[in-house]
Amino acid sequence: MAWTGDEQIVDGFVERAFLLPPTISESAIHGVYRTPLSGDTDRLVLVGHGGGNDDAHKHSGYIVAIAGLLAERNIASLSIDGPGHGDRATFRFEGHPGEIERAWASGGGTPGVVADWRAALDFIEAERGARPTGWWGVSMGTMMGVPVIANDDRIRIAVLGLMGIWQAIGPDLERLAPDVRCPLRFLVQWDDETIPRQTCFELFDRLGSTRKTLHANPGRHSGIPRFEFEASADYLSRHLR
Amino acid sequence: MAWTGDEQIVDGFVERAFLLPPTISESAIHGVYRTPLSGDTDRLVLVGHGGGNDDAHKHSGYIVAIAGLLAERNIASLSIDGPGHGDRATFRFEGHPGEIERAWASGGGTPGVVADWRAALDFIEAERGARPTGWWGVSMGTMMGVPVIANDDRIRIAVLGLMGIWQAIGPDLERLAPDVRCPLRFLVQWDDETIPRQTCFELFDRLGSTRKTLHANPGRHSGIPRFEFEASADYLSRHLR
Numbered sequence: 398m399a400w401t402g403d404e405q406i407v408d409g410f411v412e413r414a415f416l417l418p419p420t421i422s423e424s425a426i427h428g429v430y431r432t433p434l435s436g437d438t439d440r441l442v443l444v445g446h447g448g449g450n451d452d453a454h455k456h457s458g459y460i461v462a463i464a465g466l467l468a469e470r471n472i473a474s475l476s477i478d479g480p481g482h483g484d485r486a487t488f489r490f491e492g493h494p495g496e497i498e499r500a501w502a503s504g505g506g507t508p509g510v511v512a513d514w515r516a517a518l519d520f521i522e523a524e525r526g527a528r529p530t531g532w533w534g535v536s537m538g539t540m541m542g543v544p545v546i547a548n549d550d551r552i553r554i555a556v557l558g559l560m561g562i563w564q565a566i567g568p569d570l571e572r573l574a575p576d577v578r579c580p581l582r583f584l585v586q587w588d589d590e591t592i593p594r595q596t597c598f599e600l601f602d603r604l605g606s607t608r609k610t611l612h613a614n615p616g617r618h619s620g621i622p623r624f625e626f627e628a629s630a631d632y633l634s635r636h637l638r
Numbered sequence: 639m640a641w642t643g644d645e646q647i648v649d650g651f652v653e654r655a656f657l658l659p660p661t662i663s664e665s666a667i668h669g670v671y672r673t674p675l676s677g678d679t680d681r682l683v684l685v686g687h688g689g690g691n692d693d694a695h696k697h698s699g700y701i702v703a704i705a706g707l708l709a710e711r712n713i714a715s716l717s718i719d720g721p722g723h724g725d726r727a728t729f730r731f732e733g734h735p736g737e738i739e740r741a742w743a744s745g746g747g748t749p750g751v752v753a754d755w756r757a758a759l760d761f762i763e764a765e766r767g768a769r770p771t772g773w774w775g776v777s778m779g780t781m782m783g784v785p786v787i788a789n790d791d792r793i794r795i796a797v798l799g800l801m802g803i804w805q806a807i808g809p810d811l812e813r814l815a816p817d818v819r820c821p822l823r824f825l826v827q828w829d830d831e832t833i834p835r836q837t838c839f840e841l842f843d844r845l846g847s848t849r850k851t852l853h854a855n856p857g858r859h860s861g862i863p864r865f866e867f868e869a870s871a872d873y874l875s876r877h878l879r
Contacts, residue, residue: 587843587852601854602828610866611828611854613842625851 399520408461410434410468417520420512421505427484428477428517429455433468437525440472440637443514443552445534445541446479449497450490453537454483463533466630472637477517479537480504497537498565507544507569514545529637533629535559535584536592536618540566547576554636556629558584559618561596562603570600580608582632584621591618640761649702651675651709658761661753662746668725669718669758670696674709678766681713681878684755684793686775686782687720690738691731694778695724704774707871713878718758720778721745738778739806748785748810755786770878774870776800776825777859781807788817795877797870799825800859802837803844811841821849823873825862832859
């Protein structure tokens, strides 16, 4: 298993799908690789999607938007479906408590997430070469990002946020956060109705990076302002030069 | 009283001092007006200094640095000594509790601060014309900035921070913060040993602006990173266009 189709032009970038064998869990890794219209580039960002509903996956609207902002800055990006989401869904989300934990467990928990992203990055590096690499992911994209970054020093810069030391994944995040040492920006929504603000502060506090900046804006969990998305792409672009 | 000397070239900008009659307190207003080396410009920022020590005044090192960053971006700036500071000092600071409150009171309290800055802006507008105007001031620069902005709608954009709903000035800040309605950026130092972080969050929360972003970095009260200073000048520059 590897590339599963030809390149397609989508929303201002070129997208190609791939499929990789299972690592720790039983489900294969469904991914997409996105490059600027002008061709492949010498910088890469791993983009992790949010979770907890049926529209949260590697083709979510704001994930496509971030990929577009990165492509505009001549940066390639890579996304895979998180555990229990998108092409790896094992149940429909209905808004009940515990669904995120159930989805997370279906992918082999934190070790499964780390192994899947490592396999995806290995694949892209084998196909396209190793390059300066960053992470962009908020909410479940940070649930995935903290373990991945803590375990893979190829990732040298990150945008995280909308996540705290929280619920079932909390102990893993608390344990692994000090091992995140790259410069990072951490996004908080001041009126987050899903992840209590104070738990986000606790996760930010615990991250091991000496260069880390928290950006907080008024609004609910899904309301990150457009200018903050754009600024996060600029931030990654500056630091991957 | 008005301009008190010729223009002088200082640290990458041109500086000219002025002196205005007292407003509410008995002390005259000691100010400086700073313009890019290339001449006066069509944008202006009021820069308010921090307080509580003898080195805190209109010529403090980081105030001069901010004026330089603004001048690089073709923005003029205006600074006056705050109550009980610089040329308006009525006692030497020795680090005792209550000194800030004593200095603040010596200038006529919050109404005195508002009147002094209004007089200074009136003077510069009369001399050089009215222009899109912003505010930059953290710590005591925010103690001054919140009342000034709440009372003067000429100020359309602000950088604030390092201040909370705190000590004797707290009730005034709490009362006036909802009347601050311009877009703003609010800087917090995560390990602030002077102004407890939580009180800064409370002030940010209470500010009336719908577009407001909090930026927090690790470090102590005086440790705002250089990149955050530069980014704050970029922010003002973008919004004053």
